[in-house]
Amino acid sequence: MTLAIGDAEKRLVVEVRxxxxxIIVGETGSGKTTQLPQxxxxxxxCDGGKVIGITQPRRVAAxxxxxxxxxxxxxxxxxxxxxxxxxxxVTSRSTRIKYMTDGLLLREALLDPFLSRYSVIIVDEAHxxxxxxxxxxxxxxxxxxxRSKYNTTQNNSDKVNGNCSAISGxxxxxHSPSYLKAxxxxxxxxxxxxxxxxxxxxxxxxxxxxxxRAVHIxxxxxxxxxxxxxxxxxxxxxxxxxxxxxIHLEEGPGDILVFxxxxxxxxxxxxxVRERIxxxxxxxxxVVTVSxxxxxxxxxxxxxxxxxxxxxxxxxxATNIAETSVTIPGIKYVIDPGVVKARDYSAKTGLESLxxxxxxxxxxxxxxxxxxREGPGKCFRLYPESVFFELxxxxxxxxxxxxxxxxxxxxxxxxxxxxxxxDFMDKPDRDSIKKSLEQLIALxxxxxxxxxSDPVGQQMSRLPLDPIHSKAIILxxxxxxxxxxxxxxxxxxxxxxxxxxxDKLEEAKVAWxxxxxxxGDHITLINVYWASVEFIEKNKIKDGxxxxxxxxxxxxxRENFINNRSLRHAQDVHSQIxxxxxxxxxxxxSCGDDMLQFRRCLAASFFLNAALKQPDGSYRAMESGQRxxxxxxxMISGTKPDCVIYNELVQTSRPxxxxxxxxxxxxxxxxxxxxxxxxx
DNA sequence: GAGCACTGC
Numbered sequence: 001m002t003l004a005i006g007d008a009e010k011r012l013v014v015e016v017r018x019x020x021x022x023i024i025v026g027e028t029g030s031g032k033t034t035q036l037p038q039x040x041x042x043x044x045x046c047d048g049g050k051v052i053g054i055t056q057p058r059r060v061a062a063x064x065x066x067x068x069x070x071x072x073x074x075x076x077x078x079x080x081x082x083x084x085x086x087x088x089x090v091t092s093r094s095t096r097i098k099y100m101t102d103g104l105l106l107r108e109a110l111l112d113p114f115l116s117r118y119s120v121i122i123v124d125e126a127h128x129x130x131x132x133x134x135x136x137x138x139x140x141x142x143x144x145x146x147r148s149k150y151n152t153t154q155n156n157s158d159k160v161n162g163n164c165s166a167i168s169g170x171x172x173x174x175h176s177p178s179y180l181k182a183x184x185x186x187x188x189x190x191x192x193x194x195x196x197x198x199x200x201x202x203x204x205x206x207x208x209x210x211x212x213r214a215v216h217i218x219x220x221x222x223x224x225x226x227x228x229x230x231x232x233x234x235x236x237x238x239x240x241x242x243x244x245x246x247i248h249l250e251e252g253p254g255d256i257l258v259f260x261x262x263x264x265x266x267x268x269x270x271x272x273v274r275e276r277i278x279x280x281x282x283x284x285x286x287v288v289t290v291s292x293x294x295x296x297x298x299x300x301x302x303x304x305x306x307x308x309x310x311x312x313x314x315x316x317x318a319t320n321i322a323e324t325s326v327t328i329p330g331i332k333y334v335i336d337p338g339v340v341k342a343r344d345y346s347a348k349t350g351l352e353s354l355x356x357x358x359x360x361x362x363x364x365x366x367x368x369x370x371x372x373r374e375g376p377g378k379c380f381r382l383y384p385e386s387v388f389f390e391l392x393x394x395x396x397x398x399x400x401x402x403x404x405x406x407x408x409x410x411x412x413x414x415x416x417x418x419x420x421x422x423d424f425m426d427k428p429d430r431d432s433i434k435k436s437l438e439q440l441i442a443l444x445x446x447x448x449x450x451x452x453s454d455p456v457g458q459q460m461s462r463l464p465l466d467p468i469h470s471k472a473i474i475l476x477x478x479x480x481x482x483x484x485x486x487x488x489x490x491x492x493x494x495x496x497x498x499x500x501x502x503d504k505l506e507e508a509k510v511a512w513x514x515x516x517x518x519x520g521d522h523i524t525l526i527n528v529y530w531a532s533v534e535f536i537e538k539n540k541i542k543d544g545x546x547x548x549x550x551x552x553x554x555x556x557x558r559e560n561f562i563n564n565r566s567l568r569h570a571q572d573v574h575s576q577i578x579x580x581x582x583x584x585x586x587x588x589x590s591c592g593d594d595m596l597q598f599r600r601c602l603a604a605s606f607f608l609n610a611a612l613k614q615p616d617g618s619y620r621a622m623e624s625g626q627r628x629x630x631x632x633x634x635m636i637s638g639t640k641p642d643c644v645i646y647n648e649l650v651q652t653s654r655p656x657x658x659x660x661x662x663x664x665x666x667x668x669x670x671x672x673x674x675x676x677x678x679x680x
Numbered sequence: 681g682a683g684c685a686c687t688g689c
Binding site for chain 1: 681682683684685686687688689
């Protein structure tokens, strides 16, 4: 069935009433995200104080959509319509339409396993198949099944008899999982599930939900002409350069969006374009280039949204960030080289890598769509059409290519003990699950029987962090350095704190020197944090206005080549985690200048991430045996200590250790005997 | 002596 959203209100409400699960396929611009929740509200789905929840993979989307719907409803944001994302809860008791990130709903499930406030949950952008979306889908399936068991409206078939016994599996596949058992005769209304996807794979979702009904909603996209090359290109950067110039000289007005794989490519193409433009006739030099990628400080990101000077064409060089996360106005031409830098994970070696690979068909479609938002457009794919047909339909779901430790820990905390048997839409590799179980046992989060341990596992699962980071936090009190560890973990869990533009690298290094510590990068991060705190405190005395302090901090960040957005994010994480540990009753103590305590604590918690120097000067990662190098960006890459712990091991051009600190090799058997006793 | 895409709790 295909509908246009404008005249579909009644039909959609009936569809939701008559089907427990509905798949909605809507192209971009169909209005499904903003309209459907309002239809359901008007259709009575919030009667009795029930809530409609809509999940988004990204924070910005949750916020902007909520704002728009509040406006359309003519209500104040946070009242009838609100949103909830990490660090920001703009909802109230009267909120009935609630937008949120899917990760946040997963956290909510830890507190309320039946998600009992929600009458409808809409999972938006499900086609993106993020880890959070995938786990959520499996969970919602269970919750829906369990809630229909304890239904308040049809209580004759399955009477809840008032005790807490698990539901038996005698009804075969329709049984509810034992972790969802209602206590004291608790009763629920049924849960309606709506899965919204932008692409062609409705069948996959439909099959996963037992043949659920699918409805199509028409989009409002302008046509985009797709052009291919005749032959494969050898050098896509050069091909992109030529295409930019060609469009500029031969096509009508309109801005150009070029998809590249990373900062380096963007910087080099930007140089080349500027160079070539200077050699054009003066009348054709009306081009400005701007670039955008995630690690670029936000003031510079903002430049892509500025309209070009009159009569000028804007060329935007972007990474994947422009595919879904940001929408730039004025784009008429898209250049798509057909490649993307993607993270991959091998469960066998536990090695993460970051490699340039071909895009999927869905991704190519998404990219070309960026040319048709305001009018008809053109997309230049820098490969032959035959290559397009050979591309994979869609990108491999993230859950099949990432480390699962934190997901497994979260599922365990939800009471889901059989991870391998959990009903994932795409099952992660068995090896991958096994590996994460082993890691969680080594960290003491799980018992030898694979049960969540008490209190370590329970405490770890409450922290929204990587399990190793959680472990470090929980151990830190014993080493008298919880304050230092809170800062370290906060700084490690945000995107790169250090901003290094290619052309000012030397200048940046000089600036970073004043923070650097020869013992390692973890302490360097602490130094950056303290320096920023000190700067803020000084400014508070001079001029107490918040705006002035923010402005000065931005300047301080610029001067020190620190990413302001990342630093603020780290401050947010810091205060959130601090709140959690205080709730747990841990003492926030500090080791002062005695960093030996701190490094011993790092060894005791990061022991899985230890590496030993080899005679040839390279390192051997102790867990995997992998030969690695310390990343050149590390402050101690020159000193080469005998033994280090690292934050992550990622293969780019070679396998590198990032964020490294020197430890004494004897600490490992002393502080992690369960893991190192036999090996040393 | 080389350089990490994107997102989330």
